[in-house]
Amino acid sequence: MGRRGAGTPGDRADEAKDGASAGRDFVDCLSDDWQAERPDLDRPEYELGKRIVRLSLRLEDAMAECLAPWGLTRTDYAVLSTLRFAGAPFELRPTDLKARIMLTSGGVSNVLNRLEKAGLIERAWDSADGRSSWVRLAGAGVETADAIVNAWSQAQVDLFRGVPDDVSHAASDALRQVLIAFGDREPLPARTRKQGSQSPPTAPSMS
Numbered sequence: 001m002g003r004r005g006a007g008t009p010g011d012r013a014d015e016a017k018d019g020a021s022a023g024r025d026f027v028d029c030l031s032d033d034w035q036a037e038r039p040d041l042d043r044p045e046y047e048l049g050k051r052i053v054r055l056s057l058r059l060e061d062a063m064a065e066c067l068a069p070w071g072l073t074r075t076d077y078a079v080l081s082t083l084r085f086a087g088a089p090f091e092l093r094p095t096d097l098k099a100r101i102m103l104t105s106g107g108v109s110n111v112l113n114r115l116e117k118a119g120l121i122e123r124a125w126d127s128a129d130g131r132s133s134w135v136r137l138a139g140a141g142v143e144t145a146d147a148i149v150n151a152w153s154q155a156q157v158d159l160f161r162g163v164p165d166d167v168s169h170a171a172s173d174a175l176r177q178v179l180i181a182f183g184d185r186e187p188l189p190a191r192t193r194k195q196g197s198q199s200p201p202t203a204p205s206m207s
Contacts, residue, residue, distance in 0.1 A: 027051050048178070059159070066155045070148060075101065075111050077148055080120065083137045084145035086190065091136035093126075096190040120144055126193075134193070 027050045034041050063074055072080075078101040083090045092100075098108045112135060115121045120141035126132040137145060160168060 025051075026054060052175075062155055062159055063152065066152050067148065070144060072144075072148070075107070076115060077152075079108075079111050079115060079135075080137065080141060080145040081149060083121070083135065084142065084149065086192075089136060090142060091134045091193070092190050093132055094135055096187075097135060099187040100190075115141070 027047055030050060031047055034046065060074065063077070067074065067077055079097060082097060082100050083092060086092050094108050094112065101108075112121060112123065116123060120138055122136045122138050124134050124136065126134055
């Protein structure tokens with residue numbers, strides 16, 4: 001933040017008129033205010049955090065618009081896509097789902113109840129372990145997951161059209177290091193079942 005002069009409010013208003021051409025964004029304006037009022041907060045993590053939040057909000061708004069035709073939430077899509085990318089037979093244990101979409105057990109249960117009611121997933125007890133259960137995409141769930149993945153993929157292409165590939169790669173690599181520093185590690189491999197041991201869904205109650 002210290003690399004920019006704060007200037008007067010009038011100066012900043014003039015700069016805002018051609019901010020895009022000057023390479024400035026919304027956070028730059030906030031940073032100028034912080035520097036003027038609290039120079040002790042001249043730390044790079046403040047700008048990083050603000051930009052992450054703004055990018056996240058922009059992406060969440062775009063995803064909500066993308067999901068609107070299906071009447072699904074971002075968390076619904078997270079479950080469907082996670083199961084889809086698990087590969088055939090598109091099933092995981094609820095604990096593995098929880099680890100991959102960062103929800104509490106109660107939150108996962110609520111989403112699964114909603115998706116099961118919509119006919120997009122099926123649930124079954126594990127015949128080899130009566131304490132465990134499995135969540136599997138139904139036929140309609142596979143079709144819906146693929147349709148949304150395609151739509152969201154195209155939406156992201158449109159969103160990032162003005163971002164060069166090398167910038168996207170560099171930003172992603174840098175954020176990986178930030179998340180690792182936060183303790184955000186790769187989850188353990190998900191448990192799978194052998195093809196021959198799969199049993200028909202029996203819809204256990206998980207509420």
